Amino acid sequence: MRIGRLTDGTRPFWGVLQPDEASVRPLAGDIADWGPRITAGGPDAADYDGAVVRLDGLRLRAPAQPDAKVVCLGATYAKHVAGLGREMPSQPAGFWKPYSSLIAADDEIRYPSITKGLDYEVELVVIIGAAQVDGADPLSSVLGYTVGNDISLRDLQFAGSVTGMDMFSAKSADDSTPLGPWIVTRDEFGDVSPDLLLTLTVNGEKRQSERTSAMSWGVDFLVRWADERTSLHAGDVVYTGTPDGVAYEDGRYLEPGDVVETTIERLGTQRNTVGPRP
Numbered sequence: 360m361r362i363g364r365l366t367d368g369t370r371p372f373w374g375v376l377q378p379d380e381a382s383v384r385p386l387a388g389d390i391a392d393w394g395p396r397i398t399a400g401g402p403d404a405a406d407y408d409g410a411v412v413r414l415d416g417l418r419l420r421a422p423a424q425p426d427a428k429v430v431c432l433g434a435t436y437a438k439h440v441a442g443l444g445r446e447m448p449s450q451p452a453g454f455w456k457p458y459s460s461l462i463a464a465d466d467e468i469r470y471p472s473i474t475k476g477l478d479y480e481v482e483l484v485v486i487i488g489a490a491q492v493d494g495a496d497p498l499s500s501v502l503g504y505t506v507g508n509d510i511s512l513r514d515l516q517f518a519g520s521v522t523g524m525d526m527f528s529a530k531s532a533d534d535s536t537p538l539g540p541w542i543v544t545r546d547e548f549g550d551v552s553p554d555l556l557l558t559l560t561v562n563g564e565k566r567q568s569e570r571t572s573a574m575s576w577g578v579d580f581l582v583r584w585a586d587e588r589t590s591l592h593a594g595d596v597v598y599t600g601t602p603d604g605v606a607y608e609d610g611r612y613l614e615p616g617d618v619v620e621t622t623i624e625r626l627g628t629q630r631n632t633v634g635p636r637p
Contacts, residue, residue: 360402362386362503363541364424365417374412375405376541382411389424390502391490394593398488398502401546421461421538422486422505428595429456430585431509431530435574435600442608451576451584451600454526456509459533464540464629468510470615471532472637476514477613480601481559481621482507483571485578486542487595497582500591503544504553506629507598508537508621513607537621537629538596547625552577556624557602561617569602571623 361376365383373390374383386393387408396404423429433452434440440447462468470477488502509530516529552571559567576584581599585591606612613619613633621629 360544360546361541362422362544363539364420364422366420367417371420375407377411380411381414383414383417384411385409390488390594391592394488394502395490397544398500398593402544418463419465419540420463422542423458423461423538423596424594425458426594427458428589428591429458429461429598430589430591430596431456431598432581432585433600435576435581436569436602437575438573438603439601439605442603442605447575451581453585453588454530456530456536456598460531460536461538462534462536462631464506464537464627464631466534466537466631467634468537468613468619468631469532469534470634470636471512471535473528474512474514475612476512476607477633478511478513478606479559479561479566479613479619479621480509480511480605481557481567481623482509482598482601483553483555483557483623484538485582485597485599487582487591487597488593490593492582492586492591494583494586497579497586498545498550498552500582501545501578502593503542504548504626505539505542506537506621506623506626508559508619508629508631509598509601510535510537513612537631539629540627543626552579555626558622559604560620561613566606567602567604573602574600
């Protein structure tokens with residue numbers, strides 16, 4: 360099942376997408392209302408609100424609400440860590456993104472004025488559906504998965520902070536981080552960490568390609584690890600890290616006008632253009 364967050368230009372709402380019929384069936388309430396039911400009971404547990412709506416005139420937005428925690432986990436692919444010139448750690452690294460950084464799968468990526476090293480990172484993203492995470496079975500708390508591109512200001516990340524890296528400056532830029540296009544529910548993948556192909560191209564040239572099975576830890580471990588540090592609830596967003604091939608490795612950073620296509624098989628594709636440099 361595909362669940363999207365859409366708008367008709369006046370208000371956002373959640374709905375179950377029916378692509379074959381070019382329509383959407385609105386869900387009742389916000390993700391805290393229906394998320395736990397669908398997560399526990401599957402698609403048949405959805406509670407709908409009103410009649411089916413045509414997709415004509417609607418726009419998909421990032422599948423997250425303004426009250427969502429956006430947790431990002433890094434250092435989860437060994438080749439990426441090596442490409443950054445670091446040693447593989449014994450556990451993932453974590454940081455935050457503000458909700459204001461999120462954009463939809465077809466929005467323009469804003470080019471921040473403070474950087475000359477705009478980088479990309481294709482990532483599997485987990486959407487929590489349970490009211491609280493079951494520490495004994497973290498996967499049972501997952502509503503589904505979507506596509507993420509963790510845009511990073513790489514020159515600021517390694518700009519000499521006393522802690523070694525300035526993740527706040529690198530990861531917090533407004534209107535920079537694509538999420539979506541929709542959530543594909545966990546029932547389509549079974550109760551295991553999904554093994555999916557991630558790819559990212561810039562102007563049609565493939566820059567990143569890897570399977571999620573190359574992650575050093577499974578989704579269950581990552582969700583539990585994050586929840587132990589900040590409680591996760593329905594609607595919260597967890598980026599799970601990127602493989603090798605980022606621009607930091609060869610210096611080919613994003614430029615205004617570049618078209619970035621980010622794809623995860625069975626989840627969908629983002630197509631974002633980089634905006635002008637201020």
